[in-house]
Amino acid sequence: MSASEQCIHGQVLASYGSHALVDCEDGENRECSIKGKRLRPVAGDRVSITLADNGGAVIAHIHERESELARQSGGGRHAQVLAANLDTLVVVIAPEPWPEPGIVDRYLAAAEHLGLQALIVLNKIDLTADEEPDWLSEFETLGYGVFRTSAERGTGLDALRARLARHTASLVGQSGVGKSSLLNRLMGEAIARTGEISDRSGEGRHTTTTAFLHRLPGQPGGLIDSPGVRDYHLPPVPPERVPFLFREIREAGSGCRFNNCRHRNEPGCAVMDAVDAGAIAQRRYRSFLRLLEQMETIGERNPGLFPR
Numbered sequence: 406m407s408a409s410e411q412c413i414h415g416q417v418l419a420s421y422g423s424h425a426l427v428d429c430e431d432g433e434n435r436e437c438s439i440k441g442k443r444l445r446p447v448a449g450d451r452v453s454i455t456l457a458d459n460g461g462a463v464i465a466h467i468h469e470r471e472s473e474l475a476r477q478s479g480g481g482r483h484a485q486v487l488a489a490n491l492d493t494l495v496v497v498i499a500p501e502p503w504p505e506p507g508i509v510d511r512y513l514a515a516a517e518h519l520g521l522q523a524l525i526v527l528n529k530i531d532l533t534a535d536e537e538p539d540w541l542s543e544f545e546t547l548g549y550g551v552f553r554t555s556a557e558r559g560t561g562l563d564a565l566r567a568r569l570a571r572h573t574a575s576l577v578g579q580s581g582v583g584k585s586s587l588l589n590r591l592m593g594e595a596i597a598r599t600g601e602i603s604d605r606s607g608e609g610r611h612t613t614t615t616a617f618l619h620r621l622p623g624q625p626g627g628l629i630d631s632p633g634v635r636d637y638h639l640p641p642v643p644p645e646r647v648p649f650l651f652r653e654i655r656e657a658g659s660g661c662r663f664n665n666c667r668h669r670n671e672p673g674c675a676v677m678d679a680v681d682a683g684a685i686a687q688r689r690y691r692s693f694l695r696l697l698e699q700m701e702t703i704g705e706r707n708p709g710l711f712p713r
């Protein structure tokens with residue numbers, strides 16, 4: 406750093422590969438370039454920036470992440486980080502058609518893996534008079550909060566807004582479930598301002614290729630809007646960790662005879678007993694087995710990926 410350079414801190418609102426929009430501690434949002442080729446900032450990253458006399462701003466350092474939301478890439482071998490330093494995962498679903506609940510299991514498993522709080526939002530409740538599927542109440546029984554909303558009609562938003570206050574939460578879910586609509590409603594007028602800022606950088610807010618951290622006025626934290634996906638798969642997780650990513654399996658598993666029980670065919674397995682007794686839902690158990698097998702396959706195909 407030369408004498409004329411100054412260092413300040415900030416948080417990345419959005420990253421566009423070669424540059425990023427950063428909310429700086431002096432209250433300004435700056436478009437920054439990125440030093441070197443190795444730094445890959447994502448929305449939510451806390452960064453150090455050097456400011457040059459000519460007004461140029463460069464991200465020089467990414468601070469250690471408290472959490473990172475990632476998805477599988479590279480045929481399962483790699484993790485693509487979507488956002489950093491979030492504390493809450495909001496899994497948005499909608500009826501018509503109801504999703505395959507396995508995607509919700511996988512998002513919730515990711516949240517458990519990361520130590521994030523997790524909740525489910527059922528949006529578009531104005532669309533259906535159908536009874537809710539059983540799996541939704543099963544999630545509630547497990548302790549995951551379910552919020553029922555209509556972004557279109559403005560229903561259920563106060564409760565959700567109160568739940569998310571002062572948190573840094575990422576809204577995730579399939580394309581078209583209403584994540585952006587919810588975000589607009591939750592943010593109220595603030596969103597227009599965020600939009601202007603990102604448009605100035607030449608990247609519209611609706612560039613759905615990158616996650617964007619939206620600040621809630623007068624609050625720490627914010628809401629991270631990430632591009633919709635067709636499906637979600639967890640980045641590589643060591644298979645022996647998978648039983649800990651399903652709450653009820655983690656709990657029941659403490660009663661298994663072997664402490665490295667994978668709850669598949671081991672003798673004295675308390676998880677299989679609980680499934681037989683109806684205390685653990687068959688559907689969730691099958692979902693657990695699928696995730697376990699997926700991670701075992703990734704491990705077999707990539708020797709050394711999960712060090713012993």
Ligand SMILES: Nc1nc2c(ncn2[C@@H]2O[C@H](COP(=O)(O)OP(=O)(O)OP(=O)(O)O)[C@@H](O)[C@H]2O)c(=O)[nH]1
Pocket residue numbers: 528529530531532554555556557558578579580581582583584585586587613631632633634
């Ligand atoms: N009926 C009804 N329609 C809604 C509701 N919320 C959103 N929509 C509509 O659903 C469509 C998709 O909404 P978006 O907010 O763009 O969905 P998204 O999840 O952000 O989609 P991606 O950006 O593709 O991930 C739009 O036509 C919205 O108007 C709702 O509560 N009820």
Ligand SMILES: [Zn+2]
Pocket residue numbers: 658661662666667668669671673674675676677
């Ligand atoms: Zn077991």
